[in-house]
Structure formats: C-alpha cells, structure tokens
Amino acid sequence: MINPLNFSQSPDIKALSPELSIVMPCLNEAETLATCIKKARQYLDQHQIAGEIVVADNGSTDGSQEIAIRMGARVVHVEQKGYGSALRGGIAAANGKYIIMGDADDSYDFTQLDPFLEQLRAGHDLVMGNRFKGGIKPGAMPPLHKYLGNPVLTWIGRLFFASPCKDFHCGLRGFRKDAIAALDLRTSGMEFASEMVVKATLHKMKITEVPTTLSPDGRSRPPHLRSWRDGWRHLRFLLLYSPRWLFLYPGALLMLVGLIVGIWLLPGPRGLFDIHTLLFAATAILVGFQAVLFAVFTKIFAISEGLLPEDPRLNRLFRYIDLEKGLIVGSLLLLAGIGGSIYAFGIWGTQDFGVLDPTKTMRIVIPAVTSLSLGFQIVLSSFFLSVLGLKHREIV
Incomplete structure (x- = not known):
C-alpha cells in the first residue's frame, strides 16, 4: 500500500499494537546500523517492552536494508529524499502508541531510553533529549554547532515561540504518535527537527526534556548534515513560522x-x-x-x-x-x-x-x-x- 509519502514496507514483520516503536532514519548507515538495532532490541528485551524497531530507509545503496532485515527490524522504504521525509515515513508506518526516534549513526545509546518512556507514560506528548544537560563527549559535535549553531537557533526558537525546549535539534526524542500525527508535519529536510518542536509548542502540547549523552558517531564517512545549508534551513523555517x-x-x-x-x-x-x-x-x-x-x-x-x-x-x-x-x-x-x-x-x-x-x-x-x-x-x-x-x- 502506498501512502502520500510514497513509502512501502516489508510485509513479513508486523507487530500487533506495540507500546513503543523505535524509529531510525537511514541513508547508507551500514557501518553503524546493526549496532543501533542491537542496542534497541536489548532495551526492549531487558525491560520487557512490547515494541518494534522501524528503519526508515531513504534509498541506501550500501546494504543497510539487508542488515536491518537480518537484525529483525522492519524496513520502510521512503522514496522522497530528505531527513524529514524519512522520519515522516517511518512515523506514519510505526504501530506503537509511543515513538522514540534516533539517528542510526550510533551517536545515541538506544539502551538508555527509560527517561523518555517514563515521561511519555506520565502523560507528556513530546519528550526531547537535551545534549547540553546530558553531556557532549569530545569529538561528538563540531565547535561551530556546539557554541554557535545549536545555541543560537535554539535561542531564536525559544524567543519566537516561547518554547520550553533548550535543545531544539537533538536527534533523540520521544512522542505520542497520535499527538505528532495531529501536527501535520510537512518539512522534508533537517528543519523537520525544528518543525516538530515549534508546532508542538504552538499547539500547547505537554513538552519536557531529559538529559541525553551525545557520543561521536561510528561512521568513517562525513555526516549528511551540512552546517551552513541546514542551519539556514532551520533559521528560514523559524522566520516563516513567526x-x-x-x-x-x-x-x-x-x-x-x-x-x-x-x-x-x-x-x-x-x-x-x-x-x-x-x-x-x-x-x-x-x-x-x-x-x-x-x-x-x-x-x-x-x-x-x-x-x-x-x-x-x-x-x-x-x-x-x-x-x-x-x-x-x-x-x-x-x-x-x-x-x-x-x-x-x-x-x-x-x-x-x-x-x-x-x-x-x-x-x-x-x-x-x-x-x-x-x-x-x-x-x-x-x-x-x-x-x-x-x-x-x-x-x-
């Protein structure tokens, strides 16, 4: 079945009403994907959580899809390019009441998701990770992002929208699926991270933050993020929505x-x-x-x-x-x-x-x-x- 996002999902694995879906956007993450899925599976098993792992693949050519299937994850093929597009496809295909999304580059520890799930169970609509409270390990974030990009864009977002979030761009966050679906998120690029926070704030959803540790990613290639281009896309979104x-x-x-x-x-x-x-x-x-x-x-x-x-x-x-x-x-x-x-x-x-x-x-x-x-x-x-x-x- 094809939805408006033009994605299809493998039919062999179908979880029945899981409580939690762990969604990972993926574009050529063969080096780190297996580690992320293994940690996510370990978390679900150790805490006896009814859950699923969804890999939203955005056209990988390095065998990431095969790795995900072999590791027991459900693969969603998202044709429309972009970080936001991949996540929208993965979120739409997820079956869980709650969703925790995180990058598939092993920069976040998927065995440490308890703070997110606890806050979701407590009634929060959106639970943001805060890397500045949880710690940024040496080499995990470029100085330009750590001291200029993230702080400035987050300050602008808080000023424009009175948002309680102090780390707008953390890639690890949890939310109720029905709450986020009601926001009608539309952006296709990295600014998807800002759109979610801004719209959740404007709709007066219940938002909180938990400390999150950011580690250096495990890839040998450069990240998909382009500092100035994607920074401008975030700033442009904040301006257009205010x-x-x-x-x-x-x-x-x-x-x-x-x-x-x-x-x-x-x-x-x-x-x-x-x-x-x-x-x-x-x-x-x-x-x-x-x-x-x-x-x-x-x-x-x-x-x-x-x-x-x-x-x-x-x-x-x-x-x-x-x-x-x-x-x-x-x-x-x-x-x-x-x-x-x-x-x-x-x-x-x-x-x-x-x-x-x-x-x-x-x-x-x-x-x-x-x-x-x-x-x-x-x-x-x-x-x-x-x-x-x-x-x-x-x-x-």
Whole structure:
C-alpha cells in the first residue's frame, strides 16, 4: 500500500499494537546500523517492552536494508529524499502508541531510553533529549554547532515561540504518535527537527526534556548534515513560522521611528536634518505599514492552510475590525492626502506657479503623499483581508 509519502514496507514483520516503536532514519548507515538495532532490541528485551524497531530507509545503496532485515527490524522504504521525509515515513508506518526516534549513526545509546518512556507514560506528548544537560563527549559535535549553531537557533526558537525546549535539534526524542500525527508535519529536510518542536509548542502540547549523552558517531564517512545549508534551513523555517518576528515587529518599529522623526521635523529643520530626512521618515512609515500588513496576511493564510493553529487574539481583533471600518479609515486618509495636496497646489498658485522653496512646501507635500499612499493601502488591503477571511466567520 502506498501512502502520500510514497513509502512501502516489508510485509513479513508486523507487530500487533506495540507500546513503543523505535524509529531510525537511514541513508547508507551500514557501518553503524546493526549496532543501533542491537542496542534497541536489548532495551526492549531487558525491560520487557512490547515494541518494534522501524528503519526508515531513504534509498541506501550500501546494504543497510539487508542488515536491518537480518537484525529483525522492519524496513520502510521512503522514496522522497530528505531527513524529514524519512522520519515522516517511518512515523506514519510505526504501530506503537509511543515513538522514540534516533539517528542510526550510533551517536545515541538506544539502551538508555527509560527517561523518555517514563515521561511519555506520565502523560507528556513530546519528550526531547537535551545534549547540553546530558553531556557532549569530545569529538561528538563540531565547535561551530556546539557554541554557535545549536545555541543560537535554539535561542531564536525559544524567543519566537516561547518554547520550553533548550535543545531544539537533538536527534533523540520521544512522542505520542497520535499527538505528532495531529501536527501535520510537512518539512522534508533537517528543519523537520525544528518543525516538530515549534508546532508542538504552538499547539500547547505537554513538552519536557531529559538529559541525553551525545557520543561521536561510528561512521568513517562525513555526516549528511551540512552546517551552513541546514542551519539556514532551520533559521528560514523559524522566520516563516513567526509572522510576528519576520514582519510585525520590524514593521511596527519602522512605523514608530518614522512617525517620531516625521513629527520632529515637521515644524522645521533640526540642525543637519531637514526635508530629506523627513522623506526617509515617510518612507519608513510606508514600508513599516506594508510589513505589518504582510504579518496579518501571512497569519491568516497560514491558519487557513493548517500551517498554524487558530489564534484567539486575531479572532477577537477581527470582531472589531472589518471591511467597512477599513474603508472608512482608508477614505479619511485619502481625503486628508487630497486636502494636503490641494493646499500645496494653492500655495504654488500664489507664487504664479513659479519656483518654490522646497524646505517649506515639501513639509506639506510629503505628509499629503504619505496619507494618500496609506489610504490606498488600507482600502485595498481591507478588501484583500475580507477575501482571505472568507473561510473564517470571525473575520468576514
């Protein structure tokens, strides 16, 4: 049977309702896969846990599939390339109530899974490993990842989403299958690790961390991870999933700075600062307002597509702000801009349409043009927001 991820599974091994599935993504891990499966099997047997071992193979060419089958694991063939794709295929095929996922490079000890299973049994939806609490052995993590990549990306994730996780990218983590399935995870690459944490946080799932030790992997080849490429993919995901930090906060700051500077310069020049600075202030207001609009558009679209959960604050806001109010505000700004333009034109007429002093007339023209631009943006965006909100009664 082929599912939307285009994976197939070997039919000879089928566990009946196991409590725990241990899922390992695999791409040419022949050197270490047998060791990982052996440790996982040892853990299940020693603790008498009804479980299975699932190897989500992403197109290995080194015999990893045969090793997994020989060691008694169930192999899931995932055609779509990428770390995230392999894990999504393995998670979808797993039969356990709980899933613990871990890399197949022998960097994590699969005999030490008790802390994860205990927290899952206690009712947590997601149990993250924390390598900075459990210990990173010498040579297990490059200095660039240890002191820059992981700490910075984790700090950004915690800042953007108020997540309790202090190690966003630990490859060893456990979760309830039904809870993670409800998140509709979609990313295909290494950013899958961030997506799981971010969406679990946004959906207010019960999350905790346990100390985890990271050891040097047992492979002779370089890892699949590419520091700058995959680091950017993580950062890009965090930005795209936080319209507030990507659009709203920078836009609001630009508008505020532009407004303060504009009011400061409107009466007359201030030392070196004159109408040229006033023009830049007006531009900051316009660009900032566009960024704020993008934040609202992105949020509504993401909710409509199921990328983000419903936001009660946004729903409350749109109970008071609708198309008609937007049209009224936009029209008032348009009238103010037209009035300012007519006034400036009148001043020009009193000078027989000759040469004017720009330091005086531009103090009228710049605010008038800014009002016209904002008015048009508000009118057009009000209609656009109504279109985006057709699927949400709170917004219509």
